Amino acid sequence: QVQLVESGGGLVQAGDSLRLSCAASGRTFSTLAMGWFRQAPGKAREFVAAISRSGGNTGYADSVKGRFTISRDNAKNTVYLQMNSLRPEDTAVYYCATKVSAALPARLYYSQPTMYDYWGQGTQVTVSS
Numbered sequence: 001q002v003q004l005v006e007s008g009g010g011l012v013q014a015g016d017s018l019r020l021s022c023a024a025s026g027r028t029f030s031t032l033a034m035g036w037f038r039q040a041p042g043k044a045r046e047f048v049a050a051i052s053r054s055g056g057n058t059g060y061a062d063s064v065k066g067r068f069t070i071s072r073d074n075a076k077n078t079v080y081l082q083m084n085s086l087r088p089e090d091t092a093v094y095y096c097a098t099k100v101s102a103a104l105p106a107r108l109y110y111s112q113p114t115m116y117d118y119w120g121q122g123t124q125v126t127v128s129s
Contacts, residue, residue: 002026002118004096009123012086016127020081022096022120029077030054031102033109035116036070036081038092038125045095047111049081054106061111064090086127093122 008020024032035050049070051058058070069082079096097116101108110116 002032002098002100004098004118004120006094006096006120006123009094009125011126011128014087014127014129016086017082017084018086018125020083020094020096020123020125022079022081024077024079024098027100028102029072030074031100033099033101033104034070034072034079035097035099035110036079037095037097037113038090039095039122040092043092045113047113048094050109050111051079052107052109053101057107057109059109059111083125086125088127088129091125091127093124095122096120 003025006022033053036048037045038048039045047061049060051070055072067085072079097119099116
């Protein structure tokens with residue numbers, strides 16, 4: 001079992017920044033590939049960003065490229081999502097997810113939600129115009 005706890009959401013204005021954090025426990029963090037997804041009201045959950053368990057490879061949705069940055073601190077068992085230049089269309093519940101991938105190459109990251117094994121409860125991000 002892996003437990004994930006997100007934090008850092010809130011209400012901001014367009015153009016502002018937020019940093020989301022996701023603390024993982026229950027498994028050696030370096031064995032976990034991590035991802036961020038989001039779900040807006042009435043819409044399907046969508047991929048935002050992902051990072052390999054080595055931290056050396058990352059991937060982003062086109063809608064957030066150049067504005068969001070995913071990173072991880074294996075010493076703190078935490079993955080971050082730095083969100084800059086926020087837009088009203090970024091409003092959603094943001095979820096952290098993890099794939100246990102010790103048996104897979106450390107360089108891989110995953111963008112499909114079905115690839116992930118565990119999910120956090122989510123944190124609300126609201127961007128006003």
